[in-house]
Amino acid sequence: MKKYLESLKKELLKLRISEQEIEEILKDHEEMISEALAEGLSETEIVEKFGQPEKVAQDIADSNQTEEVETGNKRDMTLWKTMNVENGIAKTIVNLVSEDISYESANTNSITIYYKGDEDLSLYELSFISGELVFKRRSNFTNNFFSFRSRDMHFIVVFPQKIEIGEFKHNSVSGDIDIKSITSKAIEVSSTSGDLSVTKIVAQTGKMSLVSGDLHLDHCIIERLSINTVSGDMNVNNLVVNDEFRIDGVSGDVKINNSITKMTAFKTVSGDLDGTEFYPESIALSSVSGDINICNQDQSKAIRVLKSNTLSGTIQINHNRQHKD
Amino acid sequence: MNSQFKRGIIELCVLSELVGQDMYGYMVINNISCHLDVNENTIYPILRRLTIDGYFSTYLEESNQGAPRKYYRITDLGFKYYMELRNEWDRFIGGVYEILNQGGKKNEEILRKFEERIAKTKN
Numbered sequence: 001m002k003k004y005l006e007s008l009k010k011e012l013l014k015l016r017i018s019e020q021e022i023e024e025i026l027k028d029h030e031e032m033i034s035e036a037l038a039e040g041l042s043e044t045e046i047v048e049k050f051g052q053p054e055k056v057a058q059d060i061a062d063s064n065q066t067e068e069v070e071t072g073n074k075r076d077m078t079l080w081k082t083m084n085v086e087n088g089i090a091k092t093i094v095n096l097v098s099e100d101i102s103y104e105s106a107n108t109n110s111i112t113i114y115y116k117g118d119e120d121l122s123l124y125e126l127s128f129i130s131g132e133l134v135f136k137r138r139s140n141f142t143n144n145f146f147s148f149r150s151r152d153m154h155f156i157v158v159f160p161q162k163i164e165i166g167e168f169k170h171n172s173v174s175g176d177i178d179i180k181s182i183t184s185k186a187i188e189v190s191s192t193s194g195d196l197s198v199t200k201i202v203a204q205t206g207k208m209s210l211v212s213g214d215l216h217l218d219h220c221i222i223e224r225l226s227i228n229t230v231s232g233d234m235n236v237n238n239l240v241v242n243d244e245f246r247i248d249g250v251s252g253d254v255k256i257n258n259s260i261t262k263m264t265a266f267k268t269v270s271g272d273l274d275g276t277e278f279y280p281e282s283i284a285l286s287s288v289s290g291d292i293n294i295c296n297q298d299q300s301k302a303i304r305v306l307k308s309n310t311l312s313g314t315i316q317i318n319h320n321r322q323h324k325d
Numbered sequence: 326m327n328s329q330f331k332r333g334i335i336e337l338c339v340l341s342e343l344v345g346q347d348m349y350g351y352m353v354i355n356n357i358s359c360h361l362d363v364n365e366n367t368i369y370p371i372l373r374r375l376t377i378d379g380y381f382s383t384y385l386e387e388s389n390q391g392a393p394r395k396y397y398r399i400t401d402l403g404f405k406y407y408m409e410l411r412n413e414w415d416r417f418i419g420g421v422y423e424i425l426n427q428g429g430k431k432n433e434e435i436l437r438k439f440e441e442r443i444a445k446t447k448n
Contacts, residue, residue, distance in 0.1 A: 028350055028369070031395060035351035051366030063370035 011057035077114035
């Protein structure tokens with residue numbers, strides 16, 4: 001039994017299950033195995049009954065799946081590749097289709113990629129040569145054409161902390177994208193139907209293009225930011241844009257909280273922009289029926305209206321406050 | 326069998342076992358594996374997962390085996406989930422049987438009908 005538990009522990013560690021959980025799992029198995037022994041099962045019968053430790057550990061890791069996706073940690077992800085970063089990262093180019101991907105950073109000197117899912121890894125091209133990270137799904141007619149057949153796949157890319165990535169380009173079709181704690185000169189993300197979540201990003205320029213996916217921006221400092229969307233909604237919190245902030249949409253609504261920008265230009269057909277504690281120096285609206293509505297505590301900070309080119313839309317600044325008080 | 330599908334069935338079985346009474350892990354595993362041909366190692370991860378999700382609570386109770394046993398008890402949330410799964414399963418399996426029974430309910434009946442049909446096409 002000891003041997004069984006030891007190898008189970010080893011396998012669980014390999015799969016990045018937390019120590020606390022491992023302790024609990026081992027205790028449970030110790031209990032169950034003693035019951036089986038008391039019933040008169042032999043050691044070999046026990047392995048037969050409970051399964052090879054390797055298999056048991058994998059099943060446990062698999063059943064952790066849902067939790068993993070929510071918390072975004074890597075414990076049931078499989079390590080794919082580690083690439084040493086010696087002279088910085090000049091470029092990161094990622095092209096995917098339906099895969100979910102998370103970018104994050106950690107205190108390491110390498111780029112590490114984890115994956116989960118049973119898609120064939122040979123479908124992907126991955127290299128890091130002279131400062132350029134390239135990660136692409138190989139174009140393959142049947143795969144693109146029958147994209148509904150592609151399996152659930154999730155990647156995590158971990159960059160070294162405190163490294164500024166020169167150019168960061170991501171492009172995918174339907175996978176969700178989660179970008180966290182990245183510093184880059186120029187960050188460019190595009191997706192058709194995937195959702196995009198961007199947190200704790202520092203960048204000089206930012207360009208995000210979505211069609212129907214939703215966008216969440218939180219705690220970002222971006223010099224110049226432009227966002228293109230068609231029907232997706234946008235939720236922006238704690239954003240600092242030192243220069244221009246452009247939003248081009250069609251029907252999606254935009255919510256901005258606790259943010260500061262220089263000039264904010266909002267172009268839409270029918271989407272609305274609702275801001276609270278949103279302090280742009282100036283604002284421009286171009287819409288058919290879309291409105292801008294800003295409601296701030298500090299009314300001493302004036303917001304200049306630069307341009308209002310709209311058919312039936314309105315700009316209201318601190319209008320609702322009087323009603324509330 | 327599709328593993329996701331199988332997982333769902335075992336989940337339902339685990340919940341069903343615990344609806345009637347509190348049980349310790351080995352008991353759940355034994356009760357299920359004597360009815361279904363499943364590997365025991367598939368049951369434990371499900372039991373654990375359902376506990377993490379709040380469908381079961383656990384407590385320790387002394388046993389005459391020596392070490393105390395960890396008992397699993399279904400929670401209100403677990404019961405609600407069980408009823409949902411069970412309804413879904415009943416509807417699904419009912420539909421499957423409706424399809425299967427179109428040819429007859431008993432094996433002999435199905436075989437007779439099939440032979441008749443073969444005989445007809447031969448003529």
